[in-house]
Amino acid sequence: MKVNVIGVPLNLGCDREGVEKAPNHLRERGLIDIIRKHGHRVFDLGNLYVPPVREEDKFSRSNSMKYLDAIVEVNNNLAELVYDTLKGGAFPLVIGGDHSLGLGSASGVGKCFDDFGIIWLDAHGDINTNETSPSGNIHGMPLSALMGLGSEALVNVYAPGNKVKPENVFLVGTRSLDKGELELIHREHLSIYTMETLRRDGICYVVDDIRKKLRERKIRNVHFSIDIDSLDPQFAPGTGTSVPNGLMREEFDDFVEQILATNLIKSMDLVELNPDLDISEQTTQLCLHIIDYITERI
Numbered sequence: 001m002k003v004n005v006i007g008v009p010l011n012l013g014c015d016r017e018g019v020e021k022a023p024n025h026l027r028e029r030g031l032i033d034i035i036r037k038h039g040h041r042v043f044d045l046g047n048l049y050v051p052p053v054r055e056e057d058k059f060s061r062s063n064s065m066k067y068l069d070a071i072v073e074v075n076n077n078l079a080e081l082v083y084d085t086l087k088g089g090a091f092p093l094v095i096g097g098d099h100s101l102g103l104g105s106a107s108g109v110g111k112c113f114d115d116f117g118i119i120w121l122d123a124h125g126d127i128n129t130n131e132t133s134p135s136g137n138i139h140g141m142p143l144s145a146l147m148g149l150g151s152e153a154l155v156n157v158y159a160p161g162n163k164v165k166p167e168n169v170f171l172v173g174t175r176s177l178d179k180g181e182l183e184l185i186h187r188e189h190l191s192i193y194t195m196e197t198l199r200r201d202g203i204c205y206v207v208d209d210i211r212k213k214l215r216e217r218k219i220r221n222v223h224f225s226i227d228i229d230s231l232d233p234q235f236a237p238g239t240g241t242s243v244p245n246g247l248m249r250e251e252f253d254d255f256v257e258q259i260l261a262t263n264l265i266k267s268m269d270l271v272e273l274n275p276d277l278d279i280s281e282q283t284t285q286l287c288l289h290i291i292d293y294i295t296e297r298i
Helices: 019-028 031-036 068-087 099-112 142-146 179-188 195-201 203-216 249-260 282-295
Strands: 002-008 041-047 091-096 116-121 169-174 191-194 221-227 265-271
Touching: 002 019, 002 031, 002 068, 019 031, 019 041, 019 091, 019 282, 031 041, 031 282, 068 091, 068 099, 068 265, 091 099, 099 116, 099 142, 099 221, 099 265, 116 142, 142 169, 169 195, 169 203, 191 195, 191 203, 195 203, 203 249, 249 282, 265 282
Parallel strands: 002 041, 002 091, 091 265, 116 169, 116 221, 169 191, 221 265
Antiparallel strands: none
């Protein structure tokens, strides 16, 4: 398979320094060779340009969303690069950076495939809007914008309107939700598999339920967006918004293997590694393991 690696050194969505270093940090520790050893043709497309913005200007475009213009610009460019990658028959592997980049990567997938869904593996819902976000951090808003909800500036990234139907979104590993997110989940009848669900019903049940819904909705293309904070902090301490009681490594590997076995995964994000917080490089090694594990199976 042809794999295009796209670095997105973006920290504006989380408003915390460090996460922007992750793409180069992983490259320096063998990212490309890890993918290549599985027989893939790997093309490193480098890092997207992220415009510099002074901290005092973070609310210059919006009083409820930080760094809006720069984040929109980065996501528009990422969407085009992901779209071009897919049209060229390659697999886009997007390395962040914070999870606000998911708006751009999934928008590019949505332009390429009408019948697509999103599996969002994350401790958080990322379905706040400019009206419900307690922080104004856009890394907590990309998934709602992809569903056409919230600020028009985010909803209309790359193309006007929603990019994915709410019924084709699957939230997995969730365990930290704000009040507005809970209301949106209820209103839109989103498919959500919290850590409580995973532990009560098991990984196989969750995967089988997702597979069944994908078949029923005739979804043949899936964007898989992985936030490293979906794993328990004992395995992934090097991230900015860790939440206790996350996935064990074995649970993560089991879920990923079963999802990849559907042969529907056409693109992927790996986000929210913060090397500045990863003193022992434990989280770095976990990210490299994830890339190794996935690229051996795609």
